[in-house]
Amino acid sequence: MKTNTINTKQKSPSIITIGTFDGVHIGHQKIIKRLVETGRNKDLKSIVLTFFPHPRMVLQPDFDIKLLHSIDERQEVLSQFGLDELVIKKFTKDFANLSAQDYVKNILVDELNAKHIIIGYDHHFGKNRTANIDDLKIFGKQYGFTVEEISAQDIEDVAVSSTKIRQSLLDGDVETANSFLGYPYFISGKVIKGKGIGKTLNFPTANIDVKETYKLIPKDGVYVVKSSIDNKYVFGMMNIGKNPTFKGDKQSIEVHFFDLDQNLYDKTLKIEILYRLRGEHKFESVDLLKEQLQNDKLNALKRISNYNE
Template structure:
């Protein structure tokens, strides 16, 4: 698949589904699977049309929205499900003010050459979200595309999954979040220099800069993680938090990789989160923290062993 984030026109007729697809979880995957299957049957280019920034970021800038994926992460995950194309439309106030018919004609018909659209029964579009699926069906007759409705149950599954994933991550319940995602939740970012606290504890860490402020970071705590570095899967444990034993104030994301001796500065890493070991808390002394870190490592290694059974 060649993700398409520009406004270049599709040369071939397409089958499209439209949405934010934040998380690309099991509910979304069901819709994408249907899209790809129907596209192959009808000889149409299977296309996801998604938007960035999130509409609320533009229309409600005071709303503190947290997303499961950065736009680059979303694009990368979508690329794994057999789609022919991912189109990322820049959401602006000008775009938001397009009339329903202008949106259909300019984007869906002229730009994407839509012949078949799979969409939720509750889909709204156009200025002030004034048009609905019935309007889209009318436009379909006018402009030559079919509208296929996603059932209320499937839409409910999508909504429930998104809510459950966010709640679970904020509670540190990684297993539930991952079960709804269908893959491990992950954080991606560049390795930056930290304060060097890990080295003093004999647990050197890679400090991850998750640059996007809108990325949802799980609850503070210690987690078992995995990353692919130079083509090899490497396991480790990650601390999200403020280092309260050292009177820290700012949240950091620090990963200690097991059996790895490498300079990771300035490398971009994808950190898959597999298991929640414990919450972060303040220790009475550095020595007690060191003992706890050794115990954390033993617990992490036991969990990793189970993964390979």
């Protein structure tokens, strides 16, 4: 899959779907598979048109939006579905002020060479989002493209899935979130130096720095995770929280990998979250915390032994 973030005109006629596709969950995947399959049948280049930053970040900067994916993560997941191209359009106030006709003509037709558009029945576009799918069909007759409507049921499935995934992660229920995603929820970040507390507990950790402040981090607690390091999957357990036993006041993300003795500083890791073991607790002593960590490890290893790739 090619990724295009600049205004280059498509020579090949294309089939397009448009949206944020945050999470690229099972509802989104159904639409994307339909796009790719229809594109192959009609000999059209399959394109997902998405926007970044998220429109709310630009139009409502005080709104504390949390997304399931960074734009790089979205690109990584979308690359697995056989798309020909992902077009990332920079969302700006000027872009938001484009009239519906200018948006259709300048971007969908002139830039992307759209011949077929698959879009939700409730899709709105153009300045103040005043144009709808009926307007798009009229523009289609004017500019030579057809419009295929995604049903109310499919759109409802997408909306319900997104809401349930976000809420499940905020509740710490990663298994429900993963069932709606169709793959394990993950976070990506660079390994940075921490306070070295894990080492003193005989559980050395990689401290993960997630640079995107808009990335949704699951509820504080201890999780079973896996990560691909040097092309090999390694399992471990991750703590999200403030280390209350040590009177911490800042949230950190720390991963202890099993059977790994390697310097990971400055590596960028993708941490896939499989299960939640427990919430974060303040222990009365360091010894009690050590005892709990040993129990966590045993519980994690039991979960891993039953985990199917």
